[in-house]
Amino acid sequence: MRRLILPLLLIGLLAPAVFASDDDHDKARRLREAGEILPLETVLEHARRAQPGKVLEVKLERERGVYVYEFEVLDDAGVVWELELDARDGAVLKHKRD
Structure with a gap:
């Protein structure tokens, strides 16, 4: 299973992120631009x-x-x-208690 850690640049909304690599960030951006995944901001609203x-x-x-x-939400x-x-x-x- 390939893990991608996304950059979380929503100041005041999210805790600081740790990036796996620049390649992961680029892959997530390409997936979003290709319409394969929703933008993080959109999914965050659902969450x-x-x-x-x-x-x-x-x-x-x-x-x-x-x-x-x-x-993970506190x-x-x-x-x-x-x-x-x-x-x-x-x-x-x-949706479960961790």
Whole structure:
């Protein structure tokens, strides 16, 4: 499974990101430009509706041939949640307490 860590440049919205490599960033950009995945900002809106809180981490992974955004979100009660959203349409695939 190929992991892509996306740059998170939404000041005030996301925690600082760690980049796997410039190649990963370029690949994510190409996928977005080709229409294969939604922009992070769009999927972030879906994730926030599903689970309000502070986003701690975002990853883009390819699972069984499908790109998935994985989010870790800290809610107001201090609970960390794991969400997986389909990178093509933002549909919530997994929503569980971490």
